[in-house]
Amino acid sequence: MRAFPSALRMLLVSAMVAGCTKNVAPRVAGGDDAAIDSLSTRLEELRTxxxxxxxxxxxxxxxxxxxxxxxxxxxxxxxxxxxxSDLPPRCAQSQEQCSGARDSCARCDG
Incomplete structure (x- = not known):
């Protein structure tokens, strides 16, 4: 069996390294902020x-x-x-909205 020429070996190793999956953090900068804003908007729509x-x-x-x-x-x-410190009030407000919505359902069902 013939040995691979060094250039071909280097190309093969480069392809293997490039094909490996990367461990990337699931969040990118601003990701949580965007998600929180989106959820807040959806909650406002439900409140309406x-x-x-x-x-x-x-x-x-x-x-x-x-x-x-x-x-x-x-x-x-x-x-x-x-x-x-700016986020806990948003959580508290959403929990209050949840409580109010559940109360509305309970009053309606009797």
Missing amino acids: REAATGASCADRCDLGTRTCELAEELCALVERNPDR
Whole structure:
């Protein structure tokens, strides 16, 4: 069996190294901020829908469930950033919105 010429060996090693997966942090700068802003916007949309008159009990309860799911996501992101003093109030506000939405559902269902 013939030995590979050194240039071909170098090319093969380079291709193997370039093809290896890289361990990259799952977050990029601003990633959590963008996600928090997106969740806050979605929560505001749900708050607007909930405030609209004429929503059925099923709609109110669905909105409550979705509101609480988004609040949990938002608070998880806030917990990942303990050094940010501006974020805990956003978590608290989303939890209050969740509580209000659940109360609305409970009152509606009787």
